[in-house]
């Protein structure tokens with residue numbers, strides 16, 4: 361164990377941690393996204409800020425360079441950071457003006473492409489973030505069904521309609537998200553309007569609908585996160601929705617345009633009434649989309665859903681350029697192959713070092729869990745040691761087109777060295793951490 365003084369010196373030398381300390385005094389929590397907090401990776405040691413990001417490389421404030429095996433921009437940057445083709449399209453857009461009194465033609469191009477891919481849908485709307493897109497979908501669905509209540513599974517952002525589930529039972533989100541999430545500031549009027557069900561547990565959904573006067577008009581869920589749907593789970597969900605005159609919304613903010621071009625529901629062969637996309641569709645530029653059946657989406661005109669910044673040209677340009685490149689280079693197939701390689705590597709290395717791990721997630725978003733009581737401590741140690749070797753690494757990898765087999769081999773070589781150290785630590789019953797154990801992040805459905 362290193363001394364308190366050594367720890368303080370390490371922090372002083374880490375320019376990112378120094379800036380974070382200042383940031384926490386003027387920005388609540390230090391930043392805008394829970395998943396990017398240093399404490400969720402390596403408290404006190406994580407580089408925290410970047411100077412430059414290119415391909416799958418990241419330069420920190422100390423000019424140290426890392427390969428990003430820790431999510432590639434919270435799974436958004438499927439083509440890699442600062443991609444040349446997208447940059448070129450954006451620079452052209454900037455020069456021609458990114459905001460105007462009139463609308464951008466690229467908005468219509470993006471709607472056309474999304475509707476062409478998803479033949480079941482007839483209209484599209486756009487906004488900027490994932491949570492926002494979920495809010496838009498919920499508003500449209502409520503307006504269409506005239507029913508107030510929602511059944512949900514998984515994570516869908518920070519808005520009131522979602523967090524309200526913890527008002528009727530403060531543990532509702534524990535199995536979907538972070539334990540003990542607080543609802544302070546959420547309107548009390550949403551209490552009892554939203555009920556959780558569990559993935560692959562059709563009984564938990566049936567139970568919600570079996571309650572008299574349930575007034576449920578919406579089922580919102582990811583078609584898949586950590587584990588595959590078992591049997592005909594998704595088809596059963598769809599038939600429950602239909603039978604109860606409820607709309608089925610698939611949230612593909614994270615899953616869309618990764619494993620396959622379009623979204624997982626196309627691969628799983630179950631069409632929703634509404635689908636939501638974000639993150640990858642713009643390779644990290646702010647753009648999200650809501651598509652749905654025409655008669656449903658038309659109802660958006662009977663309510664008020666409108667925002668100045670949703671008309672920004674750059675988000676549409678980024679999305680059109682990203683989709684073009686994903687399709688042209690068959691990127692989804694390639695990144696899935698990379699993910700399979702990583703999963704296989706983890707599995708072989710764990711076996712070789714006699715370490716118990718559980719692997720889950722889509723192939724392109726592999727997820728690793730150390731199957732021990734002190735799993736968070738082991739993971740913190742893993743991140744700490746990988747960082748020394750020049751890798752940003754945690755439990756989740758989001759594969760990118762910027763990877764290649766050589767880079768993945770380098771990563772797996774270091775994983776092997778660190779797993780070997782973990783084996784020794786397990787035997788000694790001690791993990792030499794230089795700081796605190798990481799805080800827990802979203803509790804993944806299988807994680």
Ligand SMILES: Cc1ncc(COP(=O)(O)O)c(C=O)c1O
Nearest residue numbers: 489490491515516517611613614
């Ligand atoms: C399935 C899903 N829905 C919604 C969101 C929220 O998106 P955002 O963080 O862009 O608001 C996320 C983000 O991780 C997500 O994975």
